[in-house]
Amino acid sequence: QKEVEQNSGPLSVPEGAIASLNCTYSDRGSQSFFWYRQYSGKSPELIMFIYSNGDKEDGRFTAQLNKASQYVSLLIRDSQPSDSATYLCAVNRDRDDKIIFGKGTRLHILP
């Protein structure tokens, strides 16, 4: 099992709909989780972080964490064409405090 797994996509979502991006991780002791957005040819940009079970909302973004299932997700409400990007899930690995990145999910918002 890969340490941080994401579906590579592309995930196509109509404009205005909810985009749901999923990520699973293998290290049960991980404590902090991050979502980065990366536009083509640009650097990753932090958009959300979460460390407690449950939901965390910030504007149109909601991060959801379920440590028992080792699952973290990102919901984007009212999707806009400008949300089209690759979304990287990152997990802080407990045993050595290293941030492990998933390969990312390509999201395409259809106008």
Add this chain to the structure above:
Amino acid sequence: NAGVMQNPRHLVRRRGQEARLRCSPMKGHSHVYWYRQLPEEGLKFMVYLQKENIIDESGMPKERFSAEFPKEGPSILRIQQVVRGDSAAYFCASSPGTLTAGWRDTIQYFGAGTRLSVL
């Protein structure tokens, strides 16, 4: 407060030449990370440094690649005798600290990257 600064943004080298990539972390950040990203691929961890120390270089190729973060000045990623397969985007990230200092200190902020092209 300036962000993570990387230079050059684009670097072109011929096979066999040396490439030097520079990274200045955000003010107040003492931890630097280097990643490589190939087209259509995810971020691959290369090395993690603190001032004057290499903490984890498990992602660095054993030959031709080296990294440093001196007491003064930027962190340098050095690639000797470049080959075409080294062509990639190299990103630097910095963070204030580690999880022992608090989970917020683990947040990594990325520079704009250096795109290396080997002819």
